[in-house]
Amino acid sequence: MTTAQPNKAHLFRSLHTPAAPLLLANVWDVASARVVEAAGAPAIATTSAGVAWSLGAPDGDVLTRDRALDAIARIVASVAVPVTADIEGGYGKDADEVAETVAGVLAAGAAGINIEDGTRPPEELAARLAAVRRTVGRAGTDLFVNARIDTYLFELGDPDTRLADTLARARRYVEAGADGIFVPGVTDAATIEALAGDISVPLNVMAGPGTPAVPELGALGVARVSLGAGVAQAAYAAARRTAQEFYRTGGYDSLSEGIAFPELNTLLAEAR
Numbered sequence: 001m002t003t004a005q006p007n008k009a010h011l012f013r014s015l016h017t018p019a020a021p022l023l024l025a026n027v028w029d030v031a032s033a034r035v036v037e038a039a040g041a042p043a044i045a046t047t048s049a050g051v052a053w054s055l056g057a058p059d060g061d062v063l064t065r066d067r068a069l070d071a072i073a074r075i076v077a078s079v080a081v082p083v084t085a086d087i088e089g090g091y092g093k094d095a096d097e098v099a100e101t102v103a104g105v106l107a108a109g110a111a112g113i114n115i116e117d118g119t120r121p122p123e124e125l126a127a128r129l130a131a132v133r134r135t136v137g138r139a140g141t142d143l144f145v146n147a148r149i150d151t152y153l154f155e156l157g158d159p160d161t162r163l164a165d166t167l168a169r170a171r172r173y174v175e176a177g178a179d180g181i182f183v184p185g186v187t188d189a190a191t192i193e194a195l196a197g198d199i200s201v202p203l204n205v206m207a208g209p210g211t212p213a214v215p216e217l218g219a220l221g222v223a224r225v226s227l228g229a230g231v232a233q234a235a236y237a238a239a240r241r242t243a244q245e246f247y248r249t250g251g252y253d254s255l256s257e258g259i260a261f262p263e264l265n266t267l268l269a270e271a272r
Contacts, residue, residue, distance in 0.1 A: 001141060002076075002109035009142035012043055012082035012111040016144075016180060016202035016223040016236045021214055022061075024226045026086070028054045029071070030078040032231070034267040037079045043111070044079050046072065048086040050232030065091035065101055073108035078271040084112030084144065089120065095131035102135045102143070112144035114182060119154065121130070122169045126176040133177030146204060147178035153185030153206075163194060166271070182202055184228060185212045189220060194219025206230075 015022040023187060025041060026034040028050030036044060049059035051071050057063045083176045085105055090098030098115070105113055116131065117125040129147060136143045151166045170181045181199050184206035186192055192212070196203045202223035205211070208230055217225055242254045 001106045001139060001202075005106065005111065008082040008109070008139045009111040009144060011181070012084065013142070013144050015042055015082075018196070018218045018221050018223050021218045021222055022224045023214065024084070024224065025231050026050065026227050026229065027075065028232050030074050030271055031264070031268060032235070033075045033079050033083075034271055035264075036231075037081055037214070038267055041081060043081050044075065044083045045114075045226060045261060046075060046086045047229045047232055048088045049229035051086070053232060053236070059088075060090050061091070063088075063091075065104065069101070069104040069108055072105060072110055076109040082111035083109070084114065084146065085110045086114040087158060089118055089125075090115050090128050090132075095127045098128045099131040102132045103139070106136070106139050106143065110143070112146060112179075114146045114148055116148035116150060116167045116182075117169065118150050119156070122172055125169075125234065126172050129173055129176035129178055144179045145177060146180040146182050147173040148182040148184065149173070150184070152183060152191075155185075163191060167198050170195075174199075174201055180224065182206075182224075182226070184226075189216065192217065192222060193220045210237045 022043065024043065024045035025036045026045045026047035027036050030049055033044050051068065052059045052063045055063060055067055068091055074084045087101055091101045092098040115128060119147050129145065132145055149166050150168050151162050157165050166183060172179065178201065180202040182204035183195055186205055189212055192205060203221060204224035204226060205217065205222050206228045207225050214225055245251045245254050
């Protein structure tokens with residue numbers, strides 16, 4: 001664990017407020033982290049999907065723990081702002097293995113984590129969250145633990161009871177040690193307001209086309225807004241458009257939209 005880690009975790013924790021929601025344009029490697037930091041980001045969040053794709057693996061608990069931790073450590077070392085790491089379900093088959101992952105995250109110097117329930121039963125994520133909290137406590141440090149609830153993203157259960165189920169999971173996860181709750185897949189203002197009103201810790205939503213604008217999200221009670229894998233998807237879409245133009249028409253006008261070589265090169269030369 002770096003000596004700066006506790007201070008960065010404390011700073012990261014303080015950034016969660018609906019008055020000025022924390023905006024996280026999720027990154028997947030050192031270059032994307034440097035670009036986002038230079039754009040004015042107060043903190044950096046990784047996207048597990050983007051990290052996995054950049055390393056040649058699909059998203060969904062396929063990437064190995066060691067490769068994920070190596071990517072996190074490289075990103076943390078490259079920026080001055082706090083970093084929160086998306087660790088999917090924890091890169092382990094049970095709570096004890098998740099605890100090992102979190103020990104590695106702390107050693108890498110990250111200020112926070114995202115950990116998701118996916119299609120696992122809520123009690124399983126609750127056990128993982130408790131193991132995370134014990135690990136952080138034993139280390140004598142701080143770590144902002146964001147618990148992701150996938151009821152809306154994966155359309156789990158009965159739509160008529162989905163909100164109640166999500167809130168029940170949120171309460172359970174907070175009791176187990178979560179500092180924040182992330183509910184991706186929600187774009188309806190009324191649902192977002194209901195979530196924010198009933199969840200006792202900062203609410204994180206994932207933004208994209210169709211999501212209310214940031215000022216409205218803050219007014220609804222949202223404290224944190226993430227872009228998830230969206231930035232990585234947009235970057236790969238740009239690569240595809242350029243390649244298609246080149247191979248289909250022999251053109252390369254789309255290259256004019258790229259970051260200037262000296263600017264990008266300087267960002268990486270200054271990487272910490």
